[in-house]
Amino acid sequence: MWGYLGQRVWQGAISILGASIIIFMISRLSGDPILMLLPNDATPAMITEARQAHGLDRPLLVQYGIWVQKALTGDFGRSYRWEMPALKLILDRLPATIELAVFGLLFSVAIAVPVGVMSAVHRGGWIDRVGRVFAMLGQAMPAFWVGLLLILVFAIGLNWLPAFGYGSASHVVLPAIALGWYPVAAQTRIVRSAMLDVLDSDHVRLSRALGTPERLIVWKYALRNAAVPLLTMLGVYFAAMLGGAFVVETIFAWPGVGRTVVEAVFSRDFPVVQAGVLFTSILFVLSNLLVDLSYGLVDPRIRDAR
């Protein structure tokens, strides 16, 4: 078990290093922030001086080496635009992003699992059809459209929930639905097909023959067997939600990392982009690691194999 964990942590570290190299190089190929920082009449000497001050005159590999060295001590540089430590800018926004991703994921699971299970149990019935249409709707509509519709109905029309902002429990409901509805379709299909496989298996037939109540067979024994592929998918979707919540964050004025990083890209604010991507990568790796470890919880065969 510990050997397996060590191996996964090592692989995760390599992934994070790779992501940091790619974002470092790509951001620098995309443009020069110095011209955006200096006055219009900046002389070539001033431009050179500013470039030196920000260390942008050195070879890319040297710049990267310095960045890694400082990053390891917690110094991710200062935002060119906001003139504050990039790390603080990202860490201040990170809880909001994690909160949104967690609730988005919870929403998707809360819909996908019962709909997937019921669709498998009542294959071809009205529950199966309605459930699949609802799930497909989320995938068919882009998040910005879903977000605007939710605001229109639940904020303006019914006045039940706030249209924007961050802070209370009610603020997270609409953004979480807008973010979490999209993966519902895929998750539903995974649960449904895994459940169909399990429900057709010999041990389920044996359980039925032994008179085990159907409720227990479906929701305890079969669902647990069908959970492994869903868990794999949840890890991927959670990571995607962390990094891809920009649209939802913008629609709901949610103060997360996504908006901060995308705006930093526009202004070539390299330290913020690098810190943002690095922390998103770390969360991505961690979430996948957690998923890997959780397989053992739902399936003893995997636990024993390790």
Next chain:
Amino acid sequence: MMKSITGLAVSLLAALPFAAQAQAPKPATGTLTIAFAAEATMMDPQRSAAGVDQYYIGQMFEQLIRTGPDLKKRNWLAESWEVKEEGGKPYIDIRLRKGVKFHNGDPLTSADMEYSFKRASDPKISRWTHLQAAVEKFEIVDDHHFRIRFREGDGSYVAGDLTLWAIPKNYIERVGDEEFGRNPIGTGPFKFVSRTVKEEIRLEAFDDYWNTEHRPTVKHIIAKVIPEDLTRVAAFKTGAIDWIDAVPPAMVEEFKKMPGVKTAGFVAPNNMYISMDALNKDSKFHDVRVRQALAHAIDVDAIIRRVLFGQGERYVQVSKNAIGYDPDLKPYPYDPRRARALLAEAGFPNGFEVPCYNLTTPREPYQKEVGEAYFAYATAVGIRCRVQGQEYGTWITFGRRDRQGHMEGLYSNMWGHGLPGDPGVAWAGHVHSYVHGGGWGMTSVHNDPELDALVKELKTIMDLEKRDAMIKKIARIKHERVAGGLPTYRPVVTLAWRETKVTFSPWPSPGFWRGLQEIGIKQ
């Protein structure tokens, strides 16, 4: 020898803000939540880089002069000022208002303004050093009297409201630049309370604000940052917000009809135009007939009507109310036939293909769509556009001559100034030819020696009447030669507030039209 160049009637105006000073003002009360579409990057007025910073900075900091609701200059922190001349060089003699305090209780003195000048001239701090380039010396006469001496005339200094912000020297020296940026202190009507990036800024009324006539009546302001248009509108409709900035153009009419809601629309101090490569001799736009063809090809009025829902104002060279506005100068009429004929005369009967660069980041409402319309109209007469979208970072670097040798083709562009406006600084940037390291023509793809000489001369003119005449002269030549780009429109920005709850008298000037000191809660 000392002589007065212009009186500017400054003393008369000086008395205006104090008509009600003798009355004891009511204490500010209540809390109001408002929404802006964008947020400040910097709260330090001299480190500020973006126009949007002014919305917030303008609540906490003040300058020597301010543009009033009638678009006329008013003395603000300057009690009086006058442009004079000594030894053949101009200087501005300024008397500072007495009794003005910073939010920490320190009095405003000439030493603070001198410190402001020094910071504004330091390229390590300020991004606006070019505005101080002509100043030779800052001379303190006494605590409330100082002179700004110029090595040569600088008309933009007067046109730009004397440019200097009142900042607290002692406080900044004590806490440092970084802390000042985090916890800004000015003389303005509101004190800074807190800020959460991407979320909100909180302000509190400054009880010792010097201008009792314009003292805030709302104690606490919570300014939410809601970048998405429809969400900002939704926040207003649900009652979470009682005042919003930047109503989306497509919804202005709906807002006007909304019961209990009041709106005010203002022409923004941003001038949209199409830049074209007239510099490179191989460029098709080097020929004035091709530039005129483009001017005839685009139906700007239709774009304003259809793309901007009427939320734009056409301008020819200089906007209405600005110094040098010439009502006799008319835009090129939309005439595609004439455009094709001009192209044929220039040797392009079958037209030609050209790259056309469009800004896709919404710096102004529907700007991407407007660019697409420009280029579709150009294509229709034979200037066939290969449209290339650029996000903001690419776009702004692309336009800079010190970065780019020269730009090929067409480029959707803009230039800004304050209100009522003076094009001097902007023309130095995009009409005057590029001078490497000299600060001229930083975004220019034009080279016209006659216009270069006139723009250079304009910079030195501080007398407003002479300046007005010179701007008119340049505008006419620029218009005839379609030099330095084709001006199109100025966006209209609409503010809205709940009339049943809020009182508001906007001042139509950037930073101040959102002047929250003019906002109140109905009792």
